[in-house]
Amino acid sequence: MVSTGAALEVQYTSAILVGHSDIQGIQLVKECGFLLSKTNDFITTTKVVAPFNYININYKVLGLEANQTYFYKFYVDYVDGSREEGNVQSFQTLIVSGGDLETRPHIMLWVANSQPGGTDNETGYPLPDIPGQAIETPCRFHLGGTKVFKNEDSTEVNQIGSIRLDAGNSLPLPGSQINVVDHFSGVVRSIYRGQLTHRIDV
Numbered sequence: 178m179v180s181t182g183a184a185l186e187v188q189y190t191s192a193i194l195v196g197h198s199d200i201q202g203i204q205l206v207k208e209c210g211f212l213l214s215k216t217n218d219f220i221t222t223t224k225v226v227a228p229f230n231y232i233n234i235n236y237k238v239l240g241l242e243a244n245q246t247y248f249y250k251f252y253v254d255y256v257d258g259s260r261e262e263g264n265v266q267s268f269q270t271l272i273v274s275g276g277d278l279e280t281r282p283h284i285m286l287w288v289a290n291s292q293p294g295g296t297d298n299e300t301g302y303p304l305p306d307i308p309g310q311a312i313e314t315p316c317r318f319h320l321g322g323t324k325v326f327k328n329e330d331s332t333e334v335n336q337i338g339s340i341r342l343d344a345g346n347s348l349p350l351p352g353s354q355i356n357v358v359d360h361f362s363g364v365v366r367s368i369y370r371g372q373l374t375h376r377i378d379v
Contacts, residue, residue, distance in 0.1 A: 181211075181251040181263035185235065188313045189243040189271045189284050190358060194225065196234040196251030196263060203229060208254040211236065217248045217265060229253075243284065244272045271313075281315035285340060285377075287355040288312070289347065316342040318360045324378060326366040337361065340377040348375055355379070 182195030194211045210226040212219060227236035234251065241247065247270070251263040289310045296303050322336030338361060342348075349355055349365050356362045361379060369376045 179251055179253050179261050179263045181249065181266045182233075183266055184249070184268040186237075187268050187270060189315065190241045190286070190313060191237060191239045191311070192241065192247070192268055192270065193235050193237045194227075194249055194251075195266075196227070196236075197232065198234070198251075198253060200231070200253065203231075205255055206253055207256045209234060209252065211238075211249050211251055212262070213238065213247060213249045215245065215247060217267070219248065219250075241270050243270050245270050281317055281342065283316050283318045283340075283360055284358045285314045285316045285318075285342065285355055286311070286358065287314075287349045287353055289349075312347060314342055314346050316340050316357065318357045320360075322378065324366075326378075334366075336366070337363065337379050340379065342375050342377070344371060344373050344375055346375065348377065 179196065179198045182197055185193040185195060194213070196209070196211065198209075200206060206229050208226060209229045210224060213223045213225055214221060225236065225238055227234055246267060248265055248267045250265045253261045255261070289312055318338055318340050320338045322339055324336040325333050326336065327333055340357060348368050348370070351365050351367055353365045354363070355365055355377075363379055365377055365379060367378045
């Protein structure tokens with residue numbers, strides 16, 4: 178028996194899809210994953226193949242559209258040619274900017290730095306580091322700029338553009354790799370924190 182769980186960590190362009198199964202033998206499974214659609218009739222469907230894991234299957238999908246409702250269901254294809262599908266679930270990705278789409282129409286993707294795990298208070302043994310978290314932030318990308326930055330090898334590069342985002346959002350550090358969806362992918366050169374807005378130069 179398979180079933181579909183509620184989506185987790187729904188962001189602007191990504192979400193974690195959840196499936197459940199009580200399948201006892203991996204040798205019975207040919208393939209599993211999720212059927213994803215913008216309509217609940219699944220006329221137009223994207224198949225997302227996921228690694229099979231007993232009981233719970235959580236799989237992160239990227240490249241979704243902001244402010245869009247998606248429908249999905251977990252499926253398992255068996256080696257005997259049969260397929261089992263779970264119930265239909267739905268979720269809505271986040272709205273880019275609380276109704277003010279022109280102010281922050283773009284999405285910046287980056288990964289926060291990992292954090293030291295420290296030590297276990299009881300045993301004193303070191304704990305594994307906490308991996309960096311993927312972050313999505315609404316922003317506005319402006320192409321162009323007059324600044325010149327120096328790389329570590331002292332070569333000079335011209336400014337490509339700048340990114341504006343609301344104060345209160347976390348910022349990547351200079352040198353971090355970022356991606357403004359459909360507009361820019363590269364390295365942060367400098368950051369400026371303001372009272373109302375922040376600016377990232379790239």
